Amino acid sequence: MAPAITITxxxxxxxxxxxxxxxxxxxxxxxxxxxxxxxxxLCRERSPEIDYYNDEYLVLLTADTVRETAFSDYTLAACEALMAARGQ
Structure with missing residues (x-):
């Protein structure tokens, strides 16, 4: 079973x-x-037998999530700018 997540x-x-x-x-x-x-x-619920879903895993997962969210923000802003330019 995976250890408790204790990181603040x-x-x-x-x-x-x-x-x-x-x-x-x-x-x-x-x-x-x-x-x-x-x-x-969700990962811990689906696969409770995996023991490496710990604080360190959360650090890596969060870093990836930050990158994904930033990329989505960038993509949406670029799309909105393109749509605005086409509307002129």
């Missing part, structure tokens, strides 16, 4: 920023952290 939000953010090598904007963090925690909860 502040510690998680510090470790994710260290892993990524840059600061994460608050607006991005507020959307990414709960989503990553929810994804981990």
């Amino acid at each position: 939000s502040e510690e998680l953010r510090e470790r994710v920023e260290e892993h990524l090598g840059h600061w994460i904007p608050d607006s991005l963090w507020k959307r990414s952290e709960p989503y990553a925690r929810r994804k981990l909860d």
